[in-house]
Amino acid sequence: MYSDKDIAIVILNWNGRTLLEQFLPSILKYSEATKIYVADNASTDSSVEFLKTSFPEVTIIQNSENGGYAKGYNEALQHVSEPLLCLLNSDIEVTENWLHGILTAFNSETKPDIIQPKILDYKDKSKFEYAGAAGGFIDKYGYPFCRGRIFDSIEDDKGQYNDVIDIFWASGACFFIKNEIFKSLKGFDESYFAHMEEIDLCWRAYNSNYKTQYVGTSTVYHVGGATLSNTNPKKTYLNFRNSLMTLVKNTDKNVFSKAITRMFLDGVAGIRFLFQLKPLHFWAVLKAHYSFYINLGGILKVRRTCKRRSNYYQTSSIVWSYFIKKVKTFDCL
Numbered sequence: 389m390y391s392d393k394d395i396a397i398v399i400l401n402w403n404g405r406t407l408l409e410q411f412l413p414s415i416l417k418y419s420e421a422t423k424i425y426v427a428d429n430a431s432t433d434s435s436v437e438f439l440k441t442s443f444p445e446v447t448i449i450q451n452s453e454n455g456g457y458a459k460g461y462n463e464a465l466q467h468v469s470e471p472l473l474c475l476l477n478s479d480i481e482v483t484e485n486w487l488h489g490i491l492t493a494f495n496s497e498t499k500p501d502i503i504q505p506k507i508l509d510y511k512d513k514s515k516f517e518y519a520g521a522a523g524g525f526i527d528k529y530g531y532p533f534c535r536g537r538i539f540d541s542i543e544d545d546k547g548q549y550n551d552v553i554d555i556f557w558a559s560g561a562c563f564f565i566k567n568e569i570f571k572s573l574k575g576f577d578e579s580y581f582a583h584m585e586e587i588d589l590c591w592r593a594y595n596s597n598y599k600t601q602y603v604g605t606s607t608v609y610h611v612g613g614a615t616l617s618n619t620n621p622k623k624t625y626l627n628f629r630n631s632l633m634t635l636v637k638n639t640d641k642n643v644f645s646k647a648i649t650r651m652f653l654d655g656v657a658g659i660r661f662l663f664q665l666k667p668l669h670f671w672a673v674l675k676a677h678y679s680f681y682i683n684l685g686g687i688l689k690v691r692r693t694c695k696r697r698s699n700y701y702q703t704s705s706i707v708w709s710y711f712i713k714k715v716k717t718f719d720c721l
Contacts, residue, residue: 390494392421396470396567398449399478400460402429405438407478407611418482422474423447424590427464428456430644456581465570465640472568475563479611481510488563489605493552501598502565502590504558505606517610520559522549522718523602524587525702529650531637532557532587534718535602535707541716548551548719550604556602556700560586569598577633577690578681583623584630591638595695610717621672624661626652628676636684637691640698651677653707687720 397419401408408426416423427449428436439446449464461475472494476482490503504524509517516522520537521543535555536543558564563586573592576585590600632654636647658673680687702721709715 390472392419392491393423394470395419395422395472395487395564396468397422397472397476398425398427399476400427400429400455400464400479401435402460403431403433404478405431405433405435408435408439409442411481412446412621412719413581414483415476416443416445416482418486420486423470424561425449425464425468427451429456429460442547449549453687455578457580458498458576458580458585459578462575462578465567465575468567471567473563473688474565475560475565475566477561478663479510481563481609483607483609484528486606486608489552489603492605493601493603494564495683498552498554498601499599500554500564500601501569502558502593502600503703504555504564504600504602505562505608505643506545506602506604507559507561507608507610508545509542510609510611514547515542516549517561517611517612517646518542519561519610523553523606524557524559524590526556526587526591526700527706528701528704529652529653529707530631530639532584532631532707533702534559536718538706538716538718540585540709543712543717549602550590552601552603552605555600555602556698556702557587557590558602561612562608565589569593572596577637580630580633581626583626584634588634590628590682591621591634591700592694595638595697597697601629604691621668623678625667625672625676626656629679632676633683633687634678634688638696640696640699640700643691712718 425447427453430453449467451463507520509516511513516536521534525535526532535549658670659668
């Protein structure tokens with residue numbers, strides 16, 4: 389049976405002293421028996437000095453460079469031996485007893501391997517937060533969506549997702565995984581740098597018959613966009629590029645027809661950015677596709693080494709459901 393002492397909370401930090409100062413106290417308060425690490429991605433601010441002075445009970449892991457989310461965690465977690473890992477964004481506020489539901493799930497007969505709690509918006513705590521909401525799913529063409537959030541439509545939390553269910557992917561904002569499974573899957577794909585790497589990991593876990601679960605009895609609040617805002621074209625670039633990579637690496641069959649359909653839909657999204665007077669985001673989509681093309685050989689090489697499994701998608705096309713059929717909430721899919 390797992391207990392609080394079996395969990396390692398690992399917070400990845402890059403120049404985030406302000407966030408650590410704001411959110412670390414609640415983590416320490418409500419995770420008393422749990423070991424807490426801060427993995428510092430070669431910060432150039434005073435984060436490390438601040439931690440040493442103000443929070444000596446926190447273990448600091450100093451990474452050699454800023455390798456983003458993927459490489460940062462891969463490097464740091466080599467130094468963590470606890471059987472359960474909690475990868476926690478530095479802009480997360482946790483709540484009292486937030487670990488209780490997680491441990492109950494890990495100790496249950498359903499035996500999940502990866503878990504995500506309910507993620508609400510720190511700026512409006514009555515709403516779900518974009519990055520994960522109430523658990524992630526994916527469509528046939530690799531577009532991710534969540535219970536509580538489909539594209540930009542975000543639901544109010546009315547207790548409709550206070551359940552425990554199997555999901556396809558868990559948010560990297562608050563991501564629990566068994567240490568042995570993280571290592572058996574060889575961690576995150578470091579070519580992603582940031583964004584979508586947790587979906588890729590969960591897809592690889594699904595293909596290896598591991599189980600990912602949402603636990604709505606545990607709640608955290610996420611600021612979102614504290615490192616890279618949704619309005620930043622670099623985020624658009626990473627999301628479009630990494631999502632295409634994830635689809636090609638992990639889908640079961642008809643990979644080329646799916647990829648071509650996906651690229652067409654991405655093109656429509658790019659044109660939509662132009663109509664919205666967002667030319668930098670249009671350019672980011674083009675750059676994402678260019679990067680995908682020039683790296684396609686390497687992606688296909690990785691694909692040949694991956695396990696694959698069918699029946700991964702919740703709906704055939706979330707784009708069609710949302711933009712054509714006007715489905716705005718998960719329960720209407």
